[in-house]
Amino acid sequence: MLQSAGTTASSQPHTDIAFQRCINPACAAVYEARSVHTSCERCGDLVDIDYEWDRGAVPKSLDEFEAMWSRRYEPMRFSGVWRFHELLPFCRPDEIVTVGEGQTLLQQSDAVGKFVGLDAGRLHLQYEGMNPSGSFKDNGMCAAFTHACMMEAKRAACASTGNTSASLALYCSATQKMKAVIFIGSGKISYGKLSQALDYGALTVQIAGDFDDAMIRVKQISEQLGIYLVNSVNPFRLEGQKTIMFRILEALRWEVPDWIVVPGGNLGNSSAFGKAFAELKQLGLIDRMPRLAVINAAGADTLYELYERRGVRWNGGHVDMEPIRSYNDHMDREGIKADTIASAIEINRPVNLKKCLRALDTMDGVVRQVSDQEILDAKAQVGAGGFGCEPASAASVAGTRLLRREGVIAPSDRVVCVLTGHELKDPTATVAYHTTDQEVFNDVLASRGVQKASHANRAIAVPNELDDIVKAIQLYS
Numbered sequence: 001m002l003q004s005a006g007t008t009a010s011s012q013p014h015t016d017i018a019f020q021r022c023i024n025p026a027c028a029a030v031y032e033a034r035s036v037h038t039s040c041e042r043c044g045d046l047v048d049i050d051y052e053w054d055r056g057a058v059p060k061s062l063d064e065f066e067a068m069w070s071r072r073y074e075p076m077r078f079s080g081v082w083r084f085h086e087l088l089p090f091c092r093p094d095e096i097v098t099v100g101e102g103q104t105l106l107q108q109s110d111a112v113g114k115f116v117g118l119d120a121g122r123l124h125l126q127y128e129g130m131n132p133s134g135s136f137k138d139n140g141m142c143a144a145f146t147h148a149c150m151m152e153a154k155r156a157a158c159a160s161t162g163n164t165s166a167s168l169a170l171y172c173s174a175t176q177k178m179k180a181v182i183f184i185g186s187g188k189i190s191y192g193k194l195s196q197a198l199d200y201g202a203l204t205v206q207i208a209g210d211f212d213d214a215m216i217r218v219k220q221i222s223e224q225l226g227i228y229l230v231n232s233v234n235p236f237r238l239e240g241q242k243t244i245m246f247r248i249l250e251a252l253r254w255e256v257p258d259w260i261v262v263p264g265g266n267l268g269n270s271s272a273f274g275k276a277f278a279e280l281k282q283l284g285l286i287d288r289m290p291r292l293a294v295i296n297a298a299g300a301d302t303l304y305e306l307y308e309r310r311g312v313r314w315n316g317g318h319v320d321m322e323p324i325r326s327y328n329d330h331m332d333r334e335g336i337k338a339d340t341i342a343s344a345i346e347i348n349r350p351v352n353l354k355k356c357l358r359a360l361d362t363m364d365g366v367v368r369q370v371s372d373q374e375i376l377d378a379k380a381q382v383g384a385g386g387f388g389c390e391p392a393s394a395a396s397v398a399g400t401r402l403l404r405r406e407g408v409i410a411p412s413d414r415v416v417c418v419l420t421g422h423e424l425k426d427p428t429a430t431v432a433y434h435t436t437d438q439e440v441f442n443d444v445l446a447s448r449g450v451q452k453a454s455h456a457n458r459a460i461a462v463p464n465e466l467d468d469i470v471k472a473i474q475l476y477s
């Protein structure tokens, strides 16, 4: 196992600004930052990174981070993650690994805003697909990868629906610091993502099963072989993912929006966002919280079921595990498997469930589920009114539309939808939506209950004749 001093649970003080702590208040075991824990050794619960902020160099106000931009010739300050290092100070500056992640964009999109029912100027889309590997994962991966290097790991592993694996594979290939071992469910990953893992040279293990099966296996294997695990049970991942919120605030000139809307899969993002805002509040850097909406795909809606239907809550850390166990048993008995076109969030056993419940508590959150039809319609709108995204990301836009219709979000609310992955991650879904080929539509979409493509932009077929081409253009434009 990869371990170092301070690996044993203790209630004793640690020696660094940063330390790890079990999220279960009845346990609260503490570990050194320079040790590896994807669960608490004492009670098995999730582990957080915590800080003694007064020993660090936290700015007095958020706009002090603007000065970091002027030093963007330094890789650390070029990075959209590490220029907020003072808010995730678990490593020394000279230990930081970066590939230039976090150069992402907050777009005000009135076209998509109109589609969801918001007043002009109120909807913002945060494009995390602009990261080097094409998804938000790079935000967290650079942090976990940095920690893996601090621990002198030679191999790193993850289970993935495709984006985590693409990100890990990229950090390995671009830095040459370690070997990636990735576990994916057979036939469960889009070609864009699979091609990245293969091209970046990752050892790619296809398991006869889905993401939930792969997740169980990768935990066992990494434990057995002493491979560093970078799934979001790794608390350092979430430290990097906090910075998505810092960049949103920065783009809004440090004004807190009313809502953050995010797709929910393994629930790392939502957990990280809650932690980011809780810490900013604790540090006096913001004076109010935005609300959080986590959007499940209807075919992978465990969080929705537990939070909205069965009333499971954070409850100060004393989460009632009974409804969770009973729902898991129900899924096992009935052989229920996650199933959605949004393959990135095709997950029924989210590993960060408890941390997400904490985030929902901190940010007065809600959870909704949306159908594949709603996801693809919303995705087509993002493409037509913005820079495009992959299906899972569009769940945030579909969810916002639903919450507007329900009146939970007001037309004048300022809403930020996090678009987690790049359009090109899953061209199969996009082409099937816009296709004129009924067979392709049926095969990819109708099989999942998608009935129609109301926002399709269909290609027109013309003979290779000048007159015909001119006529067609005049007819359609």
Ligand code: F0G
Binding pocket: 135, 137, 159, 160, 161, 162, 163, 164, 165, 263, 264, 265, 266, 267, 268, 269, 270, 344, 345, 390, 392, 393, 420, 421
């Ligand atoms: N959107 C995209 C594009 C994703 O790839 C993922 C997760 C999510 C949303 C859900 O985020 O887990 O933080 O709730 N993808 C993981 C993967 C599971 O393996 O790439 P979450």
